[in-house]
Amino acid sequence: xxxxxxxxxxxMVAAGLLSAWTLPLYAKLNVVASTPDLGAIAREVAGSxxxxxxxxxxxxxxxxxxxxxxxxxxxxxxxxxxxxxADLEVGWLPPLILNARNPxxxxxxxxxxxxxxxxxxxxxxxxxxxxxxxxxxxxGNPHFTVDPMNGKLIARLLEEHFCVLASGECAxxxxxxxxxxxKIDARMLEWQKKMAPLKGVRVISYHKSFSYFAxxxxxxxVNTIEPKPGIPPSAAHVRNLVSQMRTEGVRLILMEPNRExxxxxxxxxxxxxxIAMIPSMVGGTPEAQDYVGFFDSIIETLVASAGR
Amino acid sequence: xxxxxxSVCRVCILSAFCIATGTATVFSQGPGAAGPSxxxxxxxxxxxxxEQLRMLRQKVEELEAKxxxxxxxxxxxxxxxxxxxxxxxxxxxxxQQERTASRGILAPFNPKIxxxxxxxxxxxxxxxxxxxxxxxxxxxxxxxxxxxxxxxxTVDPYFQVxxxxxTTIKKGETTIExxxxxxxxxxxxxxxxxxxxxxxxxxxxxxxxxxxxxDFVDQPxxxxxxxxxxxxxxxxxxxxxxxxxxxYLEFIGSAQQGExxxxxxxxxxxxxxxxxxxxIDRPVRKIGDLLYMPRVxxxxxxxxxxxxxxxxxxxxxxxxxxxxxxxxxxxxxLYVKWKPxxxxxxxxxxxxxxxxxxxxxxxxxxxxxxIPPSRPKDFGFYSQxxxxxxxxxxxxxxxxYVNSSGGDVAAPFLVTLAQRDLVGERWRLAPNVSxxxxxxxxxxxxxNLDFAASRGREAVHGVFLQAxxxxxxxxxHSF
Numbered sequence: 001x002x003x004x005x006x007x008x009x010x011x012m013v014a015a016g017l018l019s020a021w022t023l024p025l026y027a028k029l030n031v032v033a034s035t036p037d038l039g040a041i042a043r044e045v046a047g048s049x050x051x052x053x054x055x056x057x058x059x060x061x062x063x064x065x066x067x068x069x070x071x072x073x074x075x076x077x078x079x080x081x082x083x084x085x086a087d088l089e090v091g092w093l094p095p096l097i098l099n100a101r102n103p104x105x106x107x108x109x110x111x112x113x114x115x116x117x118x119x120x121x122x123x124x125x126x127x128x129x130x131x132x133x134x135x136x137x138x139x140g141n142p143h144f145t146v147d148p149m150n151g152k153l154i155a156r157l158l159e160e161h162f163c164v165l166a167s168g169e170c171a172x173x174x175x176x177x178x179x180x181x182x183k184i185d186a187r188m189l190e191w192q193k194k195m196a197p198l199k200g201v202r203v204i205s206y207h208k209s210f211s212y213f214a215x216x217x218x219x220x221x222v223n224t225i226e227p228k229p230g231i232p233p234s235a236a237h238v239r240n241l242v243s244q245m246r247t248e249g250v251r252l253i254l255m256e257p258n259r260e261x262x263x264x265x266x267x268x269x270x271x272x273x274x275i276a277m278i279p280s281m282v283g284g285t286p287e288a289q290d291y292v293g294f295f296d297s298i299i300e301t302l303v304a305s306a307g308r
Numbered sequence: 309x310x311x312x313x314x315s316v317c318r319v320c321i322l323s324a325f326c327i328a329t330g331t332a333t334v335f336s337q338g339p340g341a342a343g344p345s346x347x348x349x350x351x352x353x354x355x356x357x358x359e360q361l362r363m364l365r366q367k368v369e370e371l372e373a374k375x376x377x378x379x380x381x382x383x384x385x386x387x388x389x390x391x392x393x394x395x396x397x398x399x400x401x402x403x404q405q406e407r408t409a410s411r412g413i414l415a416p417f418n419p420k421i422x423x424x425x426x427x428x429x430x431x432x433x434x435x436x437x438x439x440x441x442x443x444x445x446x447x448x449x450x451x452x453x454x455x456x457x458x459x460x461x462t463v464d465p466y467f468q469v470x471x472x473x474x475t476t477i478k479k480g481e482t483t484i485e486x487x488x489x490x491x492x493x494x495x496x497x498x499x500x501x502x503x504x505x506x507x508x509x510x511x512x513x514x515x516x517x518x519x520x521x522x523d524f525v526d527q528p529x530x531x532x533x534x535x536x537x538x539x540x541x542x543x544x545x546x547x548x549x550x551x552x553x554x555x556y557l558e559f560i561g562s563a564q565q566g567e568x569x570x571x572x573x574x575x576x577x578x579x580x581x582x583x584x585x586x587x588i589d590r591p592v593r594k595i596g597d598l599l600y601m602p603r604v605x606x607x608x609x610x611x612x613x614x615x616x617x618x619x620x621x622x623x624x625x626x627x628x629x630x631x632x633x634x635x636x637x638x639x640x641x642l643y644v645k646w647k648p649x650x651x652x653x654x655x656x657x658x659x660x661x662x663x664x665x666x667x668x669x670x671x672x673x674x675x676x677x678x679i680p681p682s683r684p685k686d687f688g689f690y691s692q693x694x695x696x697x698x699x700x701x702x703x704x705x706x707x708x709y710v711n712s713s714g715g716d717v718a719a720p721f722l723v724t725l726a727q728r729d730l731v732g733e734r735w736r737l738a739p740n741v742s743x744x745x746x747x748x749x750x751x752x753x754x755x756n757l758d759f760a761a762s763r764g765r766e767a768v769h770g771v772f773l774q775a776x777x778x779x780x781x782x783x784x785h786s787f
Contacts (some may be wrong), residue, residue, distance in 0.1 A: 057612070057649045064654035066647060067787045068615050069556040069607035076499060076550055091747075095786050098468060101550060103495035106465070131748060131779075230653070230746060232699060258650040260699070 029166055032078040032105075034089045035062050036283040037145040038115060038154065040291040042082060044180040045158045049169050050080075055096075058283020059258055063135075063230075067092040075100035078111070079165060082158065085116030088142035110164040118157045119144045123211055134228025143280060146298075147212035148184050148191075151291055155180050187292055191299050192217070198306055202248050204241065204273075206255040206264065209280040213298065222248055225255070225263055233263050245271040252305055256280050276305040364396065419461030419469075422780030424520045426453040433769035436725055438736070438758045441527030442537040443476065443519040445772050452477040453774070454519040456487075460783040467491040469505075470783070472518065487518075488541065499550040503562075508541040509601055510560055511621040512641045512663045514690075515539050521785055523661075525754045525772045528690035529708040529736050534637060534667045536572030540623075542599065556607045565592060566599030566625045573635045573667055574599050574625040581727060583684040584718030585671045587628040599625035607787075617643040617787065630681070633670040640664050655699045662691040669715075677721055684715025686731075700744045708736035725762065732761035748778040 029050040033039035039054035046052075053074055056065045062084075075081060075096055083089055097105060104111035121140025129136055144150045159177045163170035199218035205211075206225045214221045223244060227237040244250070245267065253264050253275045268275050278298045279285045287297035430445035437446070445451040452475075459471040472487040490505030508516040514531060531539065544564030551557040566574030575597075576582065578589040592598060605619035623637040640663070647657040665688065672681035688710030696702045711733045722728045740754035756770035 059650040061652050061654065064651065066615065066645065066654075067784065068609070069558075069605075069617060069787055070609055070615070072550065072558075073554075073556045091784050093784075095784050098492060098494065099501065099550075099786075101493070101495050101499055101501050106495055131746070135746065258652045260652065 029079045029162065030077055031080045031082065032074055034081075034083040034093060035145070035281055037151075037281045037291065037294065038082045038084060040282040040294070041145075041151055041154050041180075042080075042158055044291060045155050045173055045177050046162055046169075047172070047176050049166065049172060050162075054283075055093075056281070058279060058281040058285075058288065061258060062088055062281065063091055065089070065092045067096050071096050072099045075105065076102050078102060078105055080111045080113060080161065081105040082113045082115065084142055084145070085114035086121055086139040086142035086144075087137050110161050113157060113161050115154045115157065116140075116142065116144070118153045119150050122215065123208065134226070135230030137229070141208055141211050143209045144212050146210055146280060147216045148188060148291075148295055149216065150212065152181050152184055183292060187295070191295060194299050194303055195219075198302060201252065201306065202250045203252040203254055203276075204245065204250055204267075205253070206259045209256060210254050210278070217299075219252075221254075222250060225253075225267070238263060238266065241267060242270045245273055252276050252302065254278060254302075256284060274305040276302050278302065417461075419459045420781040420783055422458045422778060422782035424454075424456045424458065424518075424776065424778045424782070426455070426520050426774065426776050427451065428453055428525055428772050428774040431771045433767075434763075437770060438729060438734075438760060438763075438768055439526055439756075439770065440532050440537055440726075440729070444526040444537075445770075445774070446478070453525075456518060456520060458518075458780075458782055462494075463491060466494055468494060499552065501548045501550070503546040503548075504544075506541065506543045507546070508539055509562065509564060509599075509623070510546065510603060511535075511540060511601055511623060511637070512619065512639050512665070513617075513643060513661060514663060517785075520776055520778070523659075523692060523694055523702075523704055523742075524706050524738055524740060525752060525774045526738075526756070528663070528706070529734055530663070530665050530688035530690055530710050533686055533688065533710050533730055534573055534665050536569060536576075538570050540572075541570050542566060542568070544598070546601075556605075558605050560601070560603040560605070562601045563598045564601070567592070571599065571625075573623075573627060573637060573669065575628045578628065581721075582627070582629060583669060583671055583686075583712075583715045583731060584677075584721035584727065585629040585674045585679060586676055588631070590626065590628040590631060592626075597626050599623060613646055613648050615645050615647075615787075617641075627669060627671075629669070629671045630673065633672075635670065636668045638666045638668075653699050655696045657694075657696040659694045659696075660692070661694075662689060664689040671715060671718065674718070674721075679718045679721060682715045682717050684718070685713045687711060687713075688734075702742045702744070704738075704740045704742065706736075706738040706740075708734070708738070710734045728762040729760060734758065734760040734762075750774075750776045752776075 029046065031039070031042050031046070031050045031052045033042055033052060033054045035056045036054040036058040039052045042050060042052050055071050055074070056062050078100075081097070083093060103109070106112060116139070121144065124140035125133070125136055125138060129138055145154070155177045159173045162173045195217040200220060202220045202222050203214070204223045204225060205221055208224055208229065211221060213219070223241060225233050225241065227233060233241070250271065250273050253267060253273050255264050255275065255277060256279060257277050264275050267273060278301050279288045279294065282288055282291060282294045285297055288294040426443070428445040428451045430448060430451055432448055439446050443454045445453060455475045457473045460468065462468050469489070469491050471489040473484065474487045475482055475484045486506060488505070488507050490503050490507040493500075493502040496502060510516050514522070514528060515535060527537070527539070542564040544562055546560060546562035548558055548560040551559065567576070569577050569580070573582070575590055575592070576587050578587055580587045601621060601623050603619060603621040605617065607615065607617040609615050619641045621639045621641070623635070625635055627633045627635040641661075643659070643661045645657060645659040647654065651657065667686045669684050669686070670681070671684055672679050688708070690706055690708045692704060692706035694702055694704045712731045722731060735758070737757045738754055740752055742750055742752040744750045752772070752774040754772045754774070756772070758768040758770070759765050760768065
């Protein structure tokens with residue numbers, strides 16, 4: 001064999017090996033989540049098999065995300081769109097989906113996942129509803145990811161869809177989902193233990209962002225600072241809150257860091273209740289960067305606030 | 309939990325399941341089958357069912373909470389408990405879905421319907437004011453600027469439709485017009501999107517906005533001068549392509565029928581005048597007589613909090629000042645928005661929007677009035693800054709500037725004040741403040757200070773108090 005032929009053979013083998021090394025063994029799914037908590041759950045189920053982008057930031061108000069044109073490009077490239085549903089994103093997501101021109105994320109496709117489909121929604125309005133009740137969600141409270149049990153349900157839903165879209169990785173998705181559920185179940189015992197002294201404690205929240213958390217861990221949300229969803233508190237409502245908080249012994253004010261501080265501070269001063277600044281989404285505080293860390297940080301803050 | 313207690317539990321759950329199934333058959337008769345008293349009965353049944361489910365869940369949780377004295381359960385028992393829990397959850401979800409569905413015994417295929425009313429009280433310093441937009445506050449006193457009926461719905465797996473029917477009342481006379489009705493494709497291949505029907509031309513940023521979306525009470529002066537009082541719209545088709553770039557970049561091309569008062573700079577309406585030239589009846593005869601618009605627009609984030617959108621548009625079409633005359637319009641637009649990552653209800657924010665337009669109009673000869681041909685040009689910009697300084701409050705300021713050149717041969721034929729107002733230099737400064745009690749209503753106070761060459765550059769003042777009310781379900785607006 002001539003040197004030239006040998007060189008060509010070695011070069012071809014090297015090129016082949018290099019290609020095999022650089023080419024992924026599977027195509028990564030491009031997953032776009034409307035909110036970072038859904039993105040966090042997607043990462044738990046799919047691990048390195050997906051690239052996850054969250055459109056909303058954990059620090060912002062998820063009802064009022066700007067429908068930036070750059071999101072159109074992101075959705076155009078998506079294999080999967082995970083949205084919360086129950087009208088949480090109705091103010092900004094629909095025109096993005098329309099302009100994304102992506103058949104994979106249209107309704108009814110495997111690449112379109114609506115988390116509300118598998119969750120038991122609470123605070124579903126009964127009786128006649130209209131906007132005199134404020135910016136009420138007619139399908140129920142959409143802030144359901146603040147219950148870790150709902151996180152498990154969503155994880156199962158994601159596993160089902162990911163298995164359809166990447167069937168070769170299904171065993172891995174199932175394994176990850178099982179591990180995620182085991183992690184949640186194990187942490188639940190710790191969380192419930194830490195929250196046990198707060199069972200039955202009366203609290204108020206700024207918006208109805210923590211109702212699912214309260215139901216899961218036994219807090220009693222007796223009122224909200226917003227008299228109606230999306231309506232800022234009036235002086236009369238604040239006066240009534242002070243009276244109610246004193247009468248009922250409300251100990252905690254739950255609010256996200258992006259809310260105005262003046263009213264909660266006033267209420268705290270007047271009633272002795274403590275403000276617990278907690279995120280309502282993953283990424284809402286520096287400590288809440290994954291789904292488990294999100295609950296760790298909420299519970300730590302609540303326990304510390306109640307103890308002061 | 310002991311075996312007999314589990315059996316009782318399962319029987320209760322299955323009974324609740326039967327009740328739920330029975331109720332579901334009421335709804336399966338289809339929308340419109342239930343009368344008002346039947347609906348009340350169904351709602352009562354659902355409330356009863358929910359109460360039963362709540363008691364069942366409470367029972368299950370109590371039983372699960374009790375320490376087990378039974379021998380270690382076998383796998384079959386655990387599996388049965390899991391199935392029971394799952395059934396309970398499925399039942400609860402079914403009740404919830406039925407309750408939601410009962411609220412929309414509203415057929416699920418109804419479009420989103422909304423009605424938006426825009427009204428204002430206006431005061432002017434001059435009898436002949438300088439508000440020429442059809443949806444501007446035009447008269448001293450109360451104005452019905454715009455009442456819009458908007459419908460949006462999905463046609464099929466391929467298209468969505470938007471419809472806008474608008475009414476205004478001027479001096480007691482009501483006008484109703486079909487403003488827009490167009491289909492948009494949902495997911496064409498190759499990143500294409502098709503729009504077809506009657507629609508606002510997607511030139512720049514403001515032209516495609518409906519009056520209730522405006523950040524000021526009136527149409528920008530340059531848009532009024534070049535696109536006319538109603539904005540530029542017409543029947544046609546638009547194809548756009550989303551480029552495969554890591555940032556948003558879209559190319560848009562459209563062809564529309566440029567006729568009527570909604571295409572002032574183009575075929576417009578016979579008998580109207582543009583820059584003194586009287587327009588003839590010039591129908592569309594060939595493909596070159598359509599109005600063509602190319603546009604390119606891009607957007608990117610400078611930071612997580614600052615978004616920029618930059619676009620450039622052009623219009624090429626015939627005009628009716630002569631049998632072969634053409635109009636070209638060029639424009640550039642810029643939008644920059646700052647919104648912090650920890651905003652609440654979308655506040656605070658700062659948004660800056662600027663558009664520049666230039667029209668090159670091939671005019672004449674006007675054989676009726678004996679005006680020789682010329683190439684009048686009109687150009688100008690508006691630049692507006694909005695500051696949402698606290699929740700529900702936005703302060704704004706808009707600067708308008710327009711001017712003209714060329715076409716002096718037709719100047720003697722600008723016989724009415726209205727015609728002269730549409731030529732030459734004009735400035736308008738407009739500060740305003742808006743209060744939004746909710747997303748569905750607003751009040752706006754605005755002051756206009758105008759200086760126009762046609763008015764000897766004497767200040768013309770206008771003060772406006774605007775109110776908007778929206779009911780129903782209106783689709784979200786684009787950025």
